[in-house]
Amino acid sequence: MEINRREFIAIPAAMAGALRAADVEIPWQRKIRRLGQLNMTEHDPVVLDVEQWADYWASLKCDAVMVSVTGIVAFYQTKVPFHHKGKYLGDRDFFGDCCAAAKKRGMHVIARMSPDQNWEDATKAHPEWFQRDAEGNFASSGVEPKLFRTCQNTTYMTEYMTAIMKEINANYDVDGIFTNGWPGGPSRCSCEQCRKLPKAGTLEAWEQFNDRVIYLWKLYDSIAKEKKPSNFFFANLGGGVRSSTDLIQLGELCEWFQCDNQGRGGEDAPLWGCTLQGRVCNAVQKGKMSTNVTAGWSTGSPRWRNVSKGPEEQAMWFNETLASGMVPYHHIVGGENGLGEDRRWLEPAHKYFNWMSKHDQHFVNKRSIANIGVVMGQRNALFYRPPERAIQREYLDGMYYALLEGRFLFDFVHEQKLGPEELKKYSALVLPNIAMLSDEQCRQLRAYVDAGGSLLATFESSLYTERNERRADFGLADVFGIHKAGEIIGTGAGMGNGYMARIERQHDILRGFANTNWIPGAESRVPIAKIDSPVLTVVSGVVGYPPEFSYPTHSHTEEPAVAVRQKGNSRLVYFPGDIERTMWRTGHTDLARLLQNSIRWVAGANSPVTILGEGLIEPFAWETQAGFAVHVLNYTNPTMFRGWMRNFFPIGAQKVSMKLPQGTRVKRVELLRAEVDIPFRATGGNIEFTIPKVVDYEVAAIYAA
Numbered sequence: 001m002e003i004n005r006r007e008f009i010a011i012p013a014a015m016a017g018a019l020r021a022a023d024v025e026i027p028w029q030r031k032i033r034r035l036g037q038l039n040m041t042e043h044d045p046v047v048l049d050v051e052q053w054a055d056y057w058a059s060l061k062c063d064a065v066m067v068s069v070t071g072i073v074a075f076y077q078t079k080v081p082f083h084h085k086g087k088y089l090g091d092r093d094f095f096g097d098c099c100a101a102a103k104k105r106g107m108h109v110i111a112r113m114s115p116d117q118n119w120e121d122a123t124k125a126h127p128e129w130f131q132r133d134a135e136g137n138f139a140s141s142g143v144e145p146k147l148f149r150t151c152q153n154t155t156y157m158t159e160y161m162t163a164i165m166k167e168i169n170a171n172y173d174v175d176g177i178f179t180n181g182w183p184g185g186p187s188r189c190s191c192e193q194c195r196k197l198p199k200a201g202t203l204e205a206w207e208q209f210n211d212r213v214i215y216l217w218k219l220y221d222s223i224a225k226e227k228k229p230s231n232f233f234f235a236n237l238g239g240g241v242r243s244s245t246d247l248i249q250l251g252e253l254c255e256w257f258q259c260d261n262q263g264r265g266g267e268d269a270p271l272w273g274c275t276l277q278g279r280v281c282n283a284v285q286k287g288k289m290s291t292n293v294t295a296g297w298s299t300g301s302p303r304w305r306n307v308s309k310g311p312e313e314q315a316m317w318f319n320e321t322l323a324s325g326m327v328p329y330h331h332i333v334g335g336e337n338g339l340g341e342d343r344r345w346l347e348p349a350h351k352y353f354n355w356m357s358k359h360d361q362h363f364v365n366k367r368s369i370a371n372i373g374v375v376m377g378q379r380n381a382l383f384y385r386p387p388e389r390a391i392q393r394e395y396l397d398g399m400y401y402a403l404l405e406g407r408f409l410f411d412f413v414h415e416q417k418l419g420p421e422e423l424k425k426y427s428a429l430v431l432p433n434i435a436m437l438s439d440e441q442c443r444q445l446r447a448y449v450d451a452g453g454s455l456l457a458t459f460e461s462s463l464y465t466e467r468n469e470r471r472a473d474f475g476l477a478d479v480f481g482i483h484k485a486g487e488i489i490g491t492g493a494g495m496g497n498g499y500m501a502r503i504e505r506q507h508d509i510l511r512g513f514a515n516t517n518w519i520p521g522a523e524s525r526v527p528i529a530k531i532d533s534p535v536l537t538v539v540s541g542v543v544g545y546p547p548e549f550s551y552p553t554h555s556h557t558e559e560p561a562v563a564v565r566q567k568g569n570s571r572l573v574y575f576p577g578d579i580e581r582t583m584w585r586t587g588h589t590d591l592a593r594l595l596q597n598s599i600r601w602v603a604g605a606n607s608p609v610t611i612l613g614e615g616l617i618e619p620f621a622w623e624t625q626a627g628f629a630v631h632v633l634n635y636t637n638p639t640m641f642r643g644w645m646r647n648f649f650p651i652g653a654q655k656v657s658m659k660l661p662q663g664t665r666v667k668r669v670e671l672l673r674a675e676v677d678i679p680f681r682a683t684g685g686n687i688e689f690t691i692p693k694v695v696d697y698e699v700a701a702i703y704a705a
Contacts, residue, residue: 048335251284263299278324398584522577615651627704
């Protein structure tokens with residue numbers, strides 16, 4: 001394989017022709033509302049009742065199902081060398097049986113393949129296909145001693161996988177091709193091909209990886225279209241803002257954004273992980289299909305692939321998928337598990353999908369209704385290295401939590417989409433420590449402010465270029481009226497107190513602070529030069545023990561703890577400290593209040609939707625096929641930050657006020673979960689109504705004439 005950047009991004013001829021063809025109707029994949037997948041195991045050909053399998057997915061009113069072809073073990077009578085037939089396949093065409101059963105019930109079929117592993121005999125015939133470790137040994141799968149990891153930079157991807165794709169095209173009525181387990185990330189392989197590539201972990205390696213992904217994506221898509229022009233290829237994405245693939249490149253190319261965020265796992269997994277992924281899709285897909293895979297099996301660590309997940313946790317993942325604009329996708333592993341030994345996963349999804357199908361018109365979204373944009377820095381997430389003790393994701397985690405507590409409506413805005421067309425709908429942008437910004441991106445943000453937009457930024461935002469090169473001063477120094485005055489000052493480990501902020505004058509960002517001159521500061525800060533009329537100044541940190549010495553030797557300084565300015569209609573706030581991360585780590589309510597006040601001030605008093613009531617919620621508002629929809633997710637739960645939901649804790653009345661486009665006439669408002677109409681009051685381009693109660697999730701559907 002010739003490692004050539006231009007060849008990687010060349011469009012195969014078959015695809016170029018398909019792109020020139022006139023699109024006479026909405027592509028079929030954009031009409032899909034529900035998907036299903038029973039991930040086949042090697043044993044399924046002798047235990048799975050195919051008709052029962054197909055009947056179940058049809059009963060959920062699924063529009064499409066994923067059916068396994070693989071590439072590790074074949075589920076059909078393959079003739080491709082080294083595509084091993086499953087141990088229990090015999091002479092059966094298991095893939096063909098499943099494909100035919102789904103088609104008979106009117107469901108689309110996606111052929112699912114796995115290009116990431118192959119067997120020991122292939123290492124002897126094609127050693128060039130496989131990943132190598134630093135010593136030159138084949139990289140084991142880590143599960144099966146005779147199974148090894150393949151390398152995406154070799155002919156395995158261009159010859160072996162394409163042979164399987166062409167074989168499926170020739171023999172089966174499929175509607176698309178999907179690869180699981182690819183793309184993963186930049187190569188850590190030491191095979192002959194990978195040794196020619198840029199050093200792992202560098203921006204150059206990431207760019208080469210993305211070139212390779214784009215090349216293979218276009219190649220596979222051209223093969224899919226050989227079957228019929230409406231077919232297409234897509235792959236496993238997800239990963240949120242930390243996705244290893246360039247989301248803008250793929251967002252332009254891919255027709256279907258497959259988010260493999262199947263559920264919560266680990267010790268620190270807030271409940272809104274699914275909606276965060278939905279916001280990413282909305283930022284890069286421009287209304288194209290995006291799905292989120294929700295596991296019926298038990299996610300987490302340890303995991304149980306063969307045992308059902310709790311119904312409350314599963315329901316909330318479906319809720320978040322719908323609310324954030326993605327299409328629900330139900331997934332279980334193995335016929336013995338899903339249709340045999342543990343059957344608990346069947347009914348919850350059946351009930352949920354059938355409820356949803358009655359209200360489909362309210363989940364076909366035309367546009368998000370939000371006036372705040374949160375810049376998602378993908379390069380920042382992959383390459384920026386925060387100070388010691390900090391974890392990169394904590395900046396966004398903290399900002400996200402503050403936005404939820406403040407009940408703000410917001411979208412994600414990708415760092416590569418900061419032009420006037422993308423930003424014109426937002427009254428304010430938020431930069432949660434977006435350290436890496438190019439000169440052009442700084443220019444775009446400057447133009448946004450000059451046009452009347454407002455901006456809030458924290459910590460090292462704009463201190464690095466897009467190549468991760470440190471600037472001498474902030475790239476947005478002139479916008480905020482600030483200058484860097486030293487290197488990062490941190491609290492550090494041990495018994496040190498964090499610095500405090502002294503209130504110097506009253507301002508809207510300090511609403512609710514009374515009977516105090518001091519409030520907490522962030523754990524780390526970038527010192528900035530003196531400014532005129534500061535709102536808060538730094539009170540230097542002191543020791544935490546012994547208490548006899550726990551007092552500031554200088555209770556007043558001229559170092560700003562925030563820079564606040566107004567320039568025409570633009571409102572600007574810059575926090576030198578990592579306030580959002582510190583709030584996330586500590587949970588301190590003063591920091592949360594300060595951050596939410598600041599967001600509210602920069603956004604102004606023009607929120608398109610306000611929701612007043614008790615509880616922690618995540619709201620979304622959409623213009624829909626039927627009119628408008630306001631989604632309210634109830635996160636008021638002791639398992640909000642970790643574990644699984646055991647019960648729902650209903651919250652009381654939520655008073656909604658929404659601005660409507662000029663000339664809109666509202667016919668009725670229906671609560672889709674309660675399935676009742678509610679009274680409303682519409683005057684002067686505004687509608688008001690009250691949602692009496694939210695258990696886990698409610699959708700107020702506004703029918704507009």
